Amino acid sequence: MTEPKLHPEFFNLVGNVRAMRRLKPDPVPLHLVRQVLEAGVQAASGQNLQPWSFVLISAQEHKEWFRQRYSDAIESRMRISKADIESGEKKVHPDMKAVFYQMEHLHEFPYVLLVCGKRDWPFKVPQEQRVGLAPPNFGAVYPCVQNILLACRAVGLGAALTTMHQVFEDELHAYFEIPKEYGVVVTMPIGWPMGKFGPVRRKPAEVSTYFDRWGNRDEPTHNVETDANP
Numbered sequence: 744m745t746e747p748k749l750h751p752e753f754f755n756l757v758g759n760v761r762a763m764r765r766l767k768p769d770p771v772p773l774h775l776v777r778q779v780l781e782a783g784v785q786a787a788s789g790q791n792l793q794p795w796s797f798v799l800i801s802a803q804e805h806k807e808w809f810r811q812r813y814s815d816a817i818e819s820r821m822r823i824s825k826a827d828i829e830s831g832e833k834k835v836h837p838d839m840k841a842v843f844y845q846m847e848h849l850h851e852f853p854y855v856l857l858v859c860g861k862r863d864w865p866f867k868v869p870q871e872q873r874v875g876l877a878p879p880n881f882g883a884v885y886p887c888v889q890n891i892l893l894a895c896r897a898v899g900l901g902a903a904l905t906t907m908h909q910v911f912e913d914e915l916h917a918y919f920e921i922p923k924e925y926g927v928v929v930t931m932p933i934g935w936p937m938g939k940f941g942p943v944r945r946k947p948a949e950v951s952t953y954f955d956r957w958g959n960r961d962e963p964t965h966n967v968e969t970d971a972n973p
């Protein structure tokens with residue numbers, strides 16, 4: 744068999760897309776963000792429905808409005824204060840310092856991107872149970888979100904995904920005049936990173952992979968080229 748042509752840059756890039764929560768206040772040209780969003784919308788979606796829409800927030804008063812609600816949501820839901828983090832008395836996740844930095848400086852970052860998704864009942868929900876608003880089609884929007892993260896990395900921008908807006912989503916809808924046919928899937932501050940990009944920490948895929956049935960780690964020997972059976 745001829746070896747497939749690899750794109751090593753892709754593998755390097757995909758392993759370096761960390762949540763970048765500390766961003767500089769320096770301006771970012773809009774054309775770069777447009778390029779990033781263009782990469783986002785190359786994603787696949789069921790029936791090619793492309794159920795995403797974006798609200799790119801850059802106006803100062805809007806960012807401040809968002810920052811206030813976002814901070815309230817984090818402090819109320821996570822039950823951690825800045826004092827807890829600084830005193831070191833409470834055991835907190837190592838990312839919390841960065842989460843709090845992001846929360847306090849969010850209004851200084853150049854952009855906050857809202858990625859919205861069209862609401863759509865999953866097939867498994869029977870007709871009679873479809874009461875009220877459907878959730879956004881998360882599965883159809885996340886490939887676009889991941890493309891956006893990758894594209895930010897490719898142009899040197901930092902971005903981090905947050906979902907805490909769910910706590911104040913009704914207010915968010917009203918403030919940004921988002922139609923009820925859409926839900927907000929993720930919010931993403933975007934800007935030049937303060938720190939360096941670095942490799943992500945993940946379990947190797949091998950740990951999560953079984954062959955032919957759950958729990959079986961024996962590599963197949965039939966119809967498959969393996970290292971042992973080329």
Ligand SMILES: Cc1cc2nc3c(=O)[nH]c(=O)nc-3n(C[C@H](O)[C@H](O)[C@H](O)COP(=O)(O)O)c2cc1C
Nearest residue numbers: 760761762763764838842903904905906907943944
């Ligand atoms: C579905 C989803 C929801 C997430 N929600 C949040 C969030 O609300 N706040 C946050 O700071 N990060 C959030 N993240 C980012 C993850 O916490 C982060 O990517 C993960 O801990 C791995 O860290 P790394 O990206 O630095 O490698 C979310 C990521 C995903 C995929």
